[in-house]
Amino acid sequence: MQNPLKHTSKQLPYQAPYGYFESLEARTFAKIAAKPRVKSLWQGYLAYAGVALLLLVASYAGWQSQQPATTQDLQQQLSQIDHEAKADYLLNHSDPYDLYQLVDQAAPLADDWLPALEPDEALLWLEADNFETLMTEL
Amino acid sequence: MSADSPLPKPPLAIDREILQLFASEQTRDSALRLLMQHYSKRLYWHIRKMVIDHDETDDLLQETFIKAWKGLANFRDEAALYTWLYRIATNNCLTHLQKKRVRFFLPIHNITPELQEKLSAATPSEAAESIEFKLQQAILRLPDKQRMVFNMRYYDEMPYEEMSQVLGTSVGALKASYHHAAKKVEDFLKNR
Numbered sequence: 001m002q003n004p005l006k007h008t009s010k011q012l013p014y015q016a017p018y019g020y021f022e023s024l025e026a027r028t029f030a031k032i033a034a035k036p037r038v039k040s041l042w043q044g045y046l047a048y049a050g051v052a053l054l055l056l057v058a059s060y061a062g063w064q065s066q067q068p069a070t071t072q073d074l075q076q077q078l079s080q081i082d083h084e085a086k087a088d089y090l091l092n093h094s095d096p097y098d099l100y101q102l103v104d105q106a107a108p109l110a111d112d113w114l115p116a117l118e119p120d121e122a123l124l125w126l127e128a129d130n131f132e133t134l135m136t137e138l
Numbered sequence: 139m140s141a142d143s144p145l146p147k148p149p150l151a152i153d154r155e156i157l158q159l160f161a162s163e164q165t166r167d168s169a170l171r172l173l174m175q176h177y178s179k180r181l182y183w184h185i186r187k188m189v190i191d192h193d194e195t196d197d198l199l200q201e202t203f204i205k206a207w208k209g210l211a212n213f214r215d216e217a218a219l220y221t222w223l224y225r226i227a228t229n230n231c232l233t234h235l236q237k238k239r240v241r242f243f244l245p246i247h248n249i250t251p252e253l254q255e256k257l258s259a260a261t262p263s264e265a266a267e268s269i270e271f272k273l274q275q276a277i278l279r280l281p282d283k284q285r286m287v288f289n290m291r292y293y294d295e296m297p298y299e300e301m302s303q304v305l306g307t308s309v310g311a312l313k314a315s316y317h318h319a320a321k322k323v324e325d326f327l328k329n330r
Contacts, residue, residue: 004269004327005320010293013271014260016182017192025174028200029167032207 145183145294148176153219160210170207173223180294181227187289188231188282190256198234202227221303228286228304235282253278269327276326280319287312288319 152172159169181202186195205226213222238249257278261271277285286305290296291312298309305312 004273004324005292008269008273008327011270012183012187012293013262013265013268013274014186014190014192014257016186020192020196021178021182024178024196024199025171028174028203029170031200032170032204 145180147220152176156219157210157213160213166207166211169210170203173206173210174203177220177223181223184224184289184294185227185231187277187293188286189234190253190260190278192260194234198227198230202230205230218303221300224300224304225306231286232282250278272327272330273323276323277319279326280322284315284319287315288323291316292320 156169156173156176159165159172178199182195182199185198185202186192189195189198202223206223213219215222235249238252254275257271257274258266261274265271277288280288283305287301290301290304291298296304298312301307301312302309307315
């Protein structure tokens with residue numbers, strides 16, 4: 001074959017599907033009509049995402065406000081209330097770990113045994129008969 | 139087997155009519171209809187020869203018309219409507235092929251095997267030994283832009299001046315590119 005390109009027909013070995021060009025117009029118009037809707041859908045999603053973010057921030061703020069005070073906060077608050085109120089405050093405090101930390105810092109008499117206890121156990125101990133002793137230390 | 143190319147270039151009067159219809163909001167749909175009537179087949183085969191797969195061609199062709207729909211209202215250069223549409227289709231093709239080469243941000247340099255597979259899948263079994271099929275196999279070995287030049291010149295018989303407007307390359311460079319492409323294709327066919 002001297003020059004294959006000159007002896008080759010310019011036909012392609014594959015075809016377009018039957019009826020393709022007849023349906024192209026309608027499908028293209030449908031696609032054009034669908035485009036703005038896709039855009040508004042995205043705008044909708046963005047609005048939903050914005051609202052969801054606001055709700056998330058609000059619920060986080062609410063959750064934070066419900067969290068127990070830190071050890072430092074507790075000490076500050078305890079210093080401002082009287083002995084009886086201290087007892088109520090400690091017993092009603094919801095986070096054993098913070099209480100444990102507080103007791104650990106504020107009660108030298110408990111130094112020997114308190115580090116060996118788990119926070120829950122420390123709270124139980126406080127709620128039992130040693131509470132009054134501790135209160136005098138605080 | 140079918141060959142819808144080379145197709146005659148639509149008369150300039152048609153382009154003028156399309157642009158006039160596009161100028162008015164009320165007749166834009168008619169303008170797009172007219173545009174598709176006259177350019178669908180040309181652009182379809184231009185894209186199809188590059189991406190081989192029909193569904194990908196369909197997407198790219200519709201994208202081409204949608205881009206034309208968006209841009210044509212401000213288009214004033216009547217003489218260049220034909221080359222402008224070709225340019226949109228060409229850029230769509232090249233971008234599409236470029237994207238295919240990248241997976242997970244990593245470049246994949248060779249998509250020829252994928253295109254060869256698509257060619258085999260699209261070709262009826264009775265045509266698998268035809269010279270037209272082998273010619274397509276040879277063309278798929280060319281780099282994208284060289285393949286584009288070869289297709290436009292060989293199949294569409296587009297003048298170099300028009301190709302230059304579509305591809306933004308000088309006539310001299312296009313002639314050289316076609317010459318190299320044709321040489322590679324001939325060598326491949328002779329050695330088969």
